[in-house]
Amino acid sequence: MRKPRKKTAPKTSITSVMVIGLLVLVFLTIGYYLGSKYLNFNNDNYLYEKQDYPHLSLYEVHGIDVSKHNGKLDWDAITKHSINDWELKFVFVRATVALADGRLAKDKKFDDNWSNAHHHDFICGAYHFYSPAVTVDEQISLFTEEVNLQKGDLPPVLDVENFERGNIYITAKDIPKIERWLLEVEKKYGVKPIIYTSKKMYLDYFKKPKFEKYYFWIANYGDKITEVEKHEWTFWQHCEDGKINAHGCSFDLNVFNGNENELQKICIQ
Secondary structure: OOOOOOOOOOHHHHHHHHHHHHHHHHHHHHHHHHHHHHOEOOOOOOEOOEEOOHHHOOOOOEEEEEOHHHOOOOHHHHHOOEEOOEEEEEEEEEEEEEOOOOOEEEOOOHHHHHHHHHHOOOEEEEEEEOOOOOOHHHHHHHHHHHOOOOOOOOOOEEEOOOEHHHOEOOOHHHHHHHHHHHHHHHHHHOOOOEEEEEHHHHHHHHOOHHHOOOEEEEEOOOOOOOOOOHHHOOEEEEEEEEOOOOOOOOEEEEEEOOOHHHHHHHOOO
């Protein structure tokens, strides 16, 4: 009696398994490469020890801005972070905020962030988030009461932006109030404030001779700022979802338009 022949796996099945196995190996290799480049797999926190932004190769002075939205921060980890092999040098800290419903408040994390940023030898700046819903005098009073700027700190900052989620919209009628904030705060600290705003708002409201004397911090996410000449901006917020060592939250990333000595020169003397 003839013995039954053993069944053999179809060649197509073997080929499919080999292809799938090869694809898995490729994905694992890519994952390991990216992980070793951007993460530290030897640490449970998966540290973003280094980030590369080729389009920022001309800028050597980098920094971040923080508020209560970043949660509890590990400042030791932040000091170890680098961008394009440059350490972070400056930190803007939200101090006070005005909201669309008329509320005015000090940022809950301001004292902690402010003291820690100084303790870790960052060049520090404090900012106020403007809202048309609160009188400008109240906004001036709260900021100047809560923020004590000293020698070596950056000038005070006014954050002027449309914030759709917060129902805050800036119009031309707000500009005189913003000018009043700038003038009164300059009297208090003896230095001209920095204006933070979007590229569009800069072009619409601030690209005028009367504002040429101010430093501008422009928010424009991408590889470059178009329509704004390089000499017109002092700081550029180029990213809103940067990763910093040992933190799960996203950070705003910024560059200064100059070297570290030039950054020191615009600080309070």
